[in-house]
Amino acid sequence: MLVYRGIDPNRIMEERILSGAAYPGQAVVRTASAKFIASAEVNSIYAILTDKMNKLDGSTLEGAYEDGDRVEGFVPRPGDPIEMILALSQTIVEGAELGLDATGFLKAASTGATAIGNATNYVTFTPLNGNFVSASFVDPSGNTQSLAVTISGGNIIVSLATNGAGAITSTPALIVAAYEAVSGNELLATAVATGTAAVIANAVESFQAGIVFAVADEAVTTTSSVLDTIKATVAPNQK
Numbered sequence: 001m002l003v004y005r006g007i008d009p010n011r012i013m014e015e016r017i018l019s020g021a022a023y024p025g026q027a028v029v030r031t032a033s034a035k036f037i038a039s040a041e042v043n044s045i046y047a048i049l050t051d052k053m054n055k056l057d058g059s060t061l062e063g064a065y066e067d068g069d070r071v072e073g074f075v076p077r078p079g080d081p082i083e084m085i086l087a088l089s090q091t092i093v094e095g096a097e098l099g100l101d102a103t104g105f106l107k108a109a110s111t112g113a114t115a116i117g118n119a120t121n122y123v124t125f126t127p128l129n130g131n132f133v134s135a136s137f138v139d140p141s142g143n144t145q146s147l148a149v150t151i152s153g154g155n156i157i158v159s160l161a162t163n164g165a166g167a168i169t170s171t172p173a174l175i176v177a178a179y180e181a182v183s184g185n186e187l188l189a190t191a192v193a194t195g196t197a198a199v200i201a202n203a204v205e206s207f208q209a210g211i212v213f214a215v216a217d218e219a220v221t222t223t224s225s226v227l228d229t230i231k232a233t234v235a236p237n238q239k
Contacts, residue, residue, distance in 0.1 A: 012074065013072055013073070013074050014075065016036045016070070017035045017071075018037070018070070020067050021065060022037075022038045023064045024050055026084070027047075027084070028104060038103050048076055049073045079233060082214060082232055083232070084105070084230065085105045087101045088227065090106075092216050093216065093219050094216055094219050095215060097109040097235075098230075099211060109209070109211070110209060111126055112208050116135050116136075116158075117199035118199060120197070121171065121195030121198065122195060123176055123191050124192045125156065126190045126191075131154055131188055131189065132206065132208045133188060134204050134206040134207075135157075136155075137200070137202040139168060141166070144162060145161055147159070147160060147174060149181075154188065156188070158170075158178075158179070160175075160201065167198075171195070171197065176192065176193045213234070217233055
């Protein structure tokens with residue numbers, strides 16, 4: 001059972017043939033043949049499907065549209081109140097940032113947080129402001145080397161410290177302190193240390209936060225088998 005929200009009379013509406021099945025409250029894009037199809041490409045989202053009566057006013061709906069149905073959707077604008085389908089196995093709190101899954105359902109937006117190190121001693125980098133970031137821990141392959149962190153564009157390069165025998169001695173806390181001492185870190189990514197022993201060298205890993213489509217207006221939890229909907233507001237960056 002799915003519940004939806006009212007239509008603003010000033011919203012831009014468009015009617016097209018549907019390619020494949022989709023639910024009201026699901027995000028769609030236009031295909032090359034000018035049909036609607038469910039999609040998770042946030043930057044290409046064209047519309048959100050409405051119900052068959054074009055009234056998302058708290059009424060209940062069951063079932064999906066079928067392939068070949070003529071459907072209508074509204075074009076979401078920044079600040080629009082929306083009510084869309086929330087993906088399975090989600091726990092969303094009010095104010096949480098929401099992205100889209102592979103089928104055009106809302107889900108918790110990815111933070112892009114990535115752990116660099118080993119299983120118990122690592123630094124978690126979380127990109128800021130939609131930055132595309134890469135980070136690596138480099139073994140300098142020498143004895144008695146000092147810890148050094150450099151930032152070049154979106155690249156964080158950590159040259160690890162070693163002792164007299166060439167063994168790595170840099171701990172997560174020391175790496176975070178060195179990173180935070182480099183100018184520009186506060187605009188690129190946050191860093192949080194876990195563990196107190198030395199880390200290991202790691203190859204370059206790249207990461208980026210997911211695109212935020214909307215912000216949750218309520219708390220909703222879905223199970224692994226039952227869909228639900230969530231009220232939200234379209235994010236300012238959506239056009």
